[in-house]
Amino acid sequence: MRVVSLVPSLTEAIARSAPGALVGATDWCTHPADLDVERIGGTKNPGLDRIVALAPDLVIANEEENRAPDLEALREAGLQVLVTEVRDVPQAFRELARVVEACGVLRPRWLDEAEKAWAALAPPSRRTTAVVPIWRRPWMVLGRDTFAGDVLSRLGVDHLYVTHEDRYPRIPLEELRAAAPDLVVLPDEPYRFTPDDGPEAFPGLPCALVSGRHLTWYGPSLAEAPRALGEALRAALR
Known part of the structure; x- marks a missing residue:
């Protein structure tokens, strides 16, 4: 797989789950610190021509962080774009599982550990x-x-x-x-x-x-x- 990520948190998730799959990421993708891929601009102003030139199998995006016209332009250029939507913690886990699966790898251990960490959270003693x-x-x-x-x-x-x-x-x-x-x-x-x-x-x-x-x-x-x-x-x- 050749993957371009337009979302910093998902860049980190893909780098941990599918080492070597990422070929492009935004300038704001700071984790992992040693990520060595083509930088394609910001989340709101990505270089569309640079993304297309990377010939990715998949572009990962988010409905809040990325602009719909940019994503539509990538689709019109023949690229597959997976758009995530995350409004709460359970939805985050579902979307992360979907992203990992789309990248063609098995469910990573860190995702199980994250779900367990939130499931084990004790009810707050006060608000x-x-x-x-x-x-x-x-x-x-x-x-x-x-x-x-x-x-x-x-x-x-x-x-x-x-x-x-x-x-x-x-x-x-x-x-x-x-x-x-x-x-x-x-x-x-x-x-x-x-x-x-x-x-x-x-x-x-x-x-x-x-x-x-x-x-x-x-x-x-x-x-x-x-x-x-x-x-x-x-x-x-x-």
Whole structure:
């Protein structure tokens, strides 16, 4: 198989499951760190001619991360495109199994380990409210129907814009502060929040700086996510 991946988390999943299959990936595909394939641009602006020139048997995409016109153009060029949709943890496992199968390899051990890690998660002893910014200038937060929102919910964190009509609404900072959440969750992607860039906007509120890979990626990182995220959330609430 010759595979091009347009989704960073799925790039990592394919690299772990089907070594040697990947021939192209986006500039944002950072895992594994030693991945040596043709870089074909960003998730929103891939170089379509470069992808076609790689003559892949399969292009892996996601309905949220990639633009429909780009995917249609690849199909019109004669390429097979598999489009995933991931809105919660169970769906992530189903889609990962589908991607691995499409790559022509057996179900990998890491996928079983990830499912076991989430199945073994104890029910939260208490619920915590949060706002979860994913961008600033302008401020944007998690809204309805998101994978990251489902991840947090399973860890006992209810984000306050889960019923918003938009999936990633723009909310003024003053409104986020006035919502008075128990916690502010600040991932390091897509915006790279750091100890010096993010927490200062929420004086008096505990802030959990978390790995965006653990919060938003669906792939091998799912096996580590319950522990890593749980530790970061608990540390912020102490």
